[in-house]
Amino acid sequence: MAGAATQASLESAPRIMRLVAECSRSRARAGELWLPHGTVATPVFMPVGTQATMKGITTEQLDALGCRICLGNTYHLGLRPGPELIQKANGLHGFMNWPHNLLTDSGGFQMVSLVSLSEVTEEGVRFRSPYDGNETLLSPEKSVQIQNALDSSYSPVSAFQAAGNTGSDIIMQLDDVVSSTVTGPRVEEAMYRSIRWLDRCIAAHQRPDKQNLFAIIQGGLDADLRATCLEEMTKRDVPGFAIGGLSGGESKSQFWRMVALSTSRLPKDKPRYLMGVGYATDLVVCVALGCDMFDCVFPTRTARFGSALVPTGNLQLRKKVFEKDFGPIDPECTCPTCQKHSRAFLHALLHSDNTAALHHLTVHNIAYQLQLMSAVRTSIVEKRFPDFVRDFMGAMYGDPTLCPTWATDALASVGITLG
């Protein structure tokens, strides 16, 4: 497969990002994404609604929390209910009745998470379905095709139809993903293959005017491989870049260095999407390193285990200590859960036989993440981001100097000191 960028891909991709402010010390930026389903302020945290639903909460609730972009997953939706049905349902937006933006992941990550069910070749990823044992081949073309089909107005025959619903606003290339704990030649193979697959995705993409195809930088934890990937992929004029292959089992020290390397070589006028991040501390540090977009299942998943996110970490509400605590999860939080319910009530619900607590906690945890990003953004716009970082670390760790070493190092590398 030829690795050179094609003429088509060198043509100007839409500039979807507008920078509003930049931190004068670190690489943090505040901006706006101009997407088909509306503007999104960055930095942004995108909740994950894998199977066309945000675990237990309605789209109305999600909208009320201020969410303007969330994730769907191509692999899962491709199996159930399948792209044909979603097309008939007026695209993914119509199917789940979400009026704002959607980003669909390509299915690449499932290669790692479902590794026992998958096999990678140059052609694509062969998956054995856990539901019916059937085999599917997810190739770059197939992945893009599914993501294109999640748009109702697309079909090969009706290419001339007036554009109605535009489908997922951001789609991801299919990448060859290896776990960050893997070393050796497989990492290099995956990196070069990802570049080739990017070109195949670009060639197969039928809706560049309506759906923004992002590249995903690979290269594992090897600086040279990553640098090569960055150099090659930035030759392709895609609307945005994701930093992939991280947020697995690697050490935080290696993690931040790869993020910093990536942002230093990515164009300033395009969004940087750090996949699979995450924890509050990680979000703040990676904003400082120059990332704009994040996604992670952590806040919604941890909610379902009874854990509520707060500026000091988290509250394990099942614990007896909350039995008679009649305050809200967070007195500063404006979410419906904190407006209406006490820790004691949630504690009692968690020990009952219904799922009510999980819904309340999911709402709160999403609110926490979104409010955090909003506060980060405001501090960048108001030119006080470094102070914000210090205050944040102070609240989280008791004292800014007690912040974990990797975070201190990462922040120092971009000019923010915590002492």
Added chain:
Amino acid sequence: MVCWQSVSVWSVAGRVEMTVSKFMAIQKALQPDWFQCLSDGEVSCKEATSIKRVRKSVDRSLLFLDNCLRLQEESEVLQKSVIIGVIEGGDVMEERLRSARETAKRPVGGFLLDGFQGNPTTLEARLRLLSSVTAELPEDKPRLISGVSRPDEVLECIERGVDLFESFFPYQVTERGCALTFSFDYQPNPEETLLQQNGTQEEIKCMDQIKKIETTGCNQEITSFEINLKEKKYQEDFNPLVRGCSCYCCKNHTRAYIHHLLVTNELLAGVLLMMHNFEHYFGFFHYIREALKSDKLAQLKELIHRQAS
């Protein structure tokens, strides 16, 4: 397990021996608007009960009631709460009448008819008992019944003087992944009737046999008042659950989407179905009240009966 001092129940915390004083202490903490009095309803849980045992259940329940009333009088915090007296007596007419008359003598705010729960056939057998019991009760106090929630059973009980019901039926429907679709508009416009009829014909055709569904450990049969959203035929059905329903689910989502949520075991399925099932069920009760006001209960009953399996 019941004795003269207490009713024992088994909870996650083990056995709880509920004496009158413990029971009333809980009421003082909860400060409910109404509360059902402690009673001996064990008779309805057992198959063959002797008249002696039935008699005891009535006597004990009256004793509990008198003790609760006394404690309520002595408690300032419970002055605003209303006690609902419980009518026991199993399937023995004589005891039922005694329980009703004696309970009615006490200063209770209303009456709960216990022991009528079961399946549709057991209720049918008890309908005469029910009429006789409510005939003994004052007109100006509400009558509640426990364990009856199906639309057809609800109407039978209303005809016999019952005012309040539990809404566990829509909850059970939700738990088995179903949506209530039965019609209760006994005076629809002709166009709507035609559309509904065509719709119902389809549903009935496909319901050759009643399927047993296992939900949370109990076997519950799907009734003809509902549709099973897990069925493959809803996979591409982009209609709302019920056309014209103004609940959040019907205004925002389709049968196909609910089907998808159920197939993928997503939490949102139950959320959306519960919203619809409650709205539908409460809509039914609104029509019952309208029918009673305009003396059209017979029409409503006929409509419901046509849809009962």
